[in-house]
Amino acid sequence: MLDLYANKGSALPQKLTITALELGFIAFSYFLLFGDGDAIISSLFGWPVLENTPARRGIIFAFNLIILARMGVMMFMFLKRQIPWSEALSVPVAFAIYYVGFAILVLPNSAPLGTFDYVGIGIFALGCILNTGSEWQRHIFKSDPANKGKLFTGGLFAYSMHINFFGDVLWVLGYAMIAGHLFGYALPILLLSFFAFFNVPKLDDYLRARYGQPFKNYETATKRLIPFVW
Structure with a gap:
């Protein structure tokens, strides 16, 4: 795939x-x-x-x-x-x-909107920025012919190897906070689990095979999914 x-x-x-x-x-x-x-x-x-x-x-x-x-x-x-x-x-x-x-x-x-909901809006916005912003930075890097075949490790990706995926988890969490239903929180938890235990390991195997030592150096020095945590 x-x-x-x-x-x-x-x-x-x-x-x-x-x-x-x-x-x-x-x-x-x-x-x-x-x-x-x-x-x-x-x-x-x-x-x-x-x-x-x-x-x-x-x-x-x-x-x-x-x-x-x-x-x-x-x-x-x-x-x-x-x-x-x-x-x-x-x-x-x-x-x-x-x-x-x-x-x-x-x-x-x-319920009327309260502080918790405004925090949820902020988390949604942050998630969108991390996801789309990181993809934009990588797009600019890849658009330069001088970078053809190179691994992008700068910008937001310097804080997490898959910060775009972490952004996805955050904006889904923002949805759940605004909806205010207990079942809604299952979605960001399931999404985080999917990334951590399935998508990220498979993608890392692919990137490791494609980029070799540069990727190995990158994964040694960078958090995998959650900035400053893991």
């Missing part, structure tokens, strides 16, 4: 498909947050239908739009490899867990 990183291409049909499917899921999240979907879901779970629309629902929807925009930047600007159709169909479904899942979990929460 990791051999895909070496297969360059535009993959425009797949990228357009991913975008179209994600737009569909975000439209559905709007139906849940602000339309008749609220009453349907609330009746299924026995939740009260709120008379007023809490501000946190608007924040969840704004998060959805921000993630969609970031995905667009990632795919159409940064991603230069082939995308198999299996990935083009599975990626939007994975992101639907966030777009739709948190839209559902926030429905019974009528």
